[in-house]
Amino acid sequence: MRIVVAPDSFKGSLSSIQAANAIEKGIIGAAQTCREPVEVIKVPIADGGEGTVEAIITANKGEIVKTRVLDPLGREIDSFFGILPDNSAVIEMAAASGLNLLGDDERNPMKTTTYGTGQLIKEALDYGCKRIIIGIGGSATNDGGVGMAQALGVSFLDEEGNQIAFGGGELSKISKIDVSLLDPRIKDTVITIASDVKNPLCGPNGASAVYGPQKGATPEMVETLDRNLKHLAKTIHEQLNIDILNVPGSGAAGGLGAGLMAFLGAKFCLGIKLVTELARLEEKIQRADLVVTGEGSTDYQTLFGKVPHGIADIAKKYSKPVICISGSLGKGYEQLYNEGIDAFFSIVNRPMSLEEAMNNAEVLLEQTAKNVIKVYLRSLNKQKC
Numbered sequence: 001m002r003i004v005v006a007p008d009s010f011k012g013s014l015s016s017i018q019a020a021n022a023i024e025k026g027i028i029g030a031a032q033t034c035r036e037p038v039e040v041i042k043v044p045i046a047d048g049g050e051g052t053v054e055a056i057i058t059a060n061k062g063e064i065v066k067t068r069v070l071d072p073l074g075r076e077i078d079s080f081f082g083i084l085p086d087n088s089a090v091i092e093m094a095a096a097s098g099l100n101l102l103g104d105d106e107r108n109p110m111k112t113t114t115y116g117t118g119q120l121i122k123e124a125l126d127y128g129c130k131r132i133i134i135g136i137g138g139s140a141t142n143d144g145g146v147g148m149a150q151a152l153g154v155s156f157l158d159e160e161g162n163q164i165a166f167g168g169g170e171l172s173k174i175s176k177i178d179v180s181l182l183d184p185r186i187k188d189t190v191i192t193i194a195s196d197v198k199n200p201l202c203g204p205n206g207a208s209a210v211y212g213p214q215k216g217a218t219p220e221m222v223e224t225l226d227r228n229l230k231h232l233a234k235t236i237h238e239q240l241n242i243d244i245l246n247v248p249g250s251g252a253a254g255g256l257g258a259g260l261m262a263f264l265g266a267k268f269c270l271g272i273k274l275v276t277e278l279a280r281l282e283e284k285i286q287r288a289d290l291v292v293t294g295e296g297s298t299d300y301q302t303l304f305g306k307v308p309h310g311i312a313d314i315a316k317k318y319s320k321p322v323i324c325i326s327g328s329l330g331k332g333y334e335q336l337y338n339e340g341i342d343a344f345f346s347i348v349n350r351p352m353s354l355e356e357a358m359n360n361a362e363v364l365l366e367q368t369a370k371n372v373i374k375v376y377l378r379s380l381n382k383q384k385c
Helices: 016-030 052-060 115-126 146-151 168-173 184-188 207-211 219-240 252-264 271-278 281-286 307-317 333-339 354-359 361-378
Strands: 002-005 039-042 063-070 076-083 089-092 131-135 155-157 176-178 190-195 267-270 290-293 322-326 343-346
Touching: 002 016, 002 281, 016 039, 016 052, 016 361, 052 063, 052 076, 052 089, 052 131, 052 271, 063 115, 076 115, 089 115, 115 131, 115 146, 146 155, 146 252, 168 219, 176 219, 190 252, 190 271, 207 219, 207 252, 219 252, 252 267, 267 271, 271 281, 271 307, 281 307, 290 307, 290 361, 307 322, 307 333, 322 361, 343 361, 354 361
Parallel strands: 002 039, 002 290, 089 131, 131 190, 190 267, 290 322, 322 343
Antiparallel strands: 063 076, 076 089, 155 176
């Protein structure tokens, strides 16, 4: 019996590797009385947010490079990126410009910047990388990637010829975009965006309206940020002859998707698709008897490119059963029954606070996996358990 374990991270509790390890322990505990050996193939997965570097590095035996960058509020912090054996770089913007780097009272997309993400890209170029994969989930920013571009040499000047300051609140001041000092190594580098969202830059489904509030934006801020991103897109179109306003994915990470496309010529790819390909997940699922996935919270949003949905898409091709074990099951998760997931389980086994569940996620996940797999194994006629 071969079981593929391919979870996402449980945000705030477990990395995808820690989640995979906990599920593996549960499976091993459930299989102790089975005569037929059970093999567990762990494939930690991410969709472009936190854990993307770890997942890809683990699957490809790469290495982590530690560095220092500016966080979303311009403070110097420890950060990192990954280098694969073929000298490709893997970056997650959350390691430099992520919401996880701020306290609740520090969230303010009018001021937060993607400058640190640009510094990570520059570091990768310094390593001689000709291919860079950038996961852009989990952002704290809404600056259209302007900070990222500034770190790489692009100037955004106001009417008096001064460089604008950091943050989405500054974009309305842009009068001229000067790309003459953009790092020349960019033109020889293939850059791929890994994201789990396809939102356009502006409008009711755009970066500001959909994701601004979770980054600390008030309704008034959302209007200002959306207007400012439109101004940025208009200026880019007029001065660089690049139209990124309605390109799918341009609204990802507060418009970082748009900035990467406009200034670095980056191509968009669904994060789950890219990571599963790099992890060679399809060939592993093809040889599996069962697939177990999971994430922190499974609900209707999982339909839009999240890890369990991506895993189920692959498993459906080979008629493999899929079990999803998540921290919680929210509104609309039942829609995923039609997408190839056969059963859902929450690790919360009794009334408890969110804090308690998150603090005990590893044990709860292991216990739930053990119980679920024990039932699964006993249900199989071929198992003598």
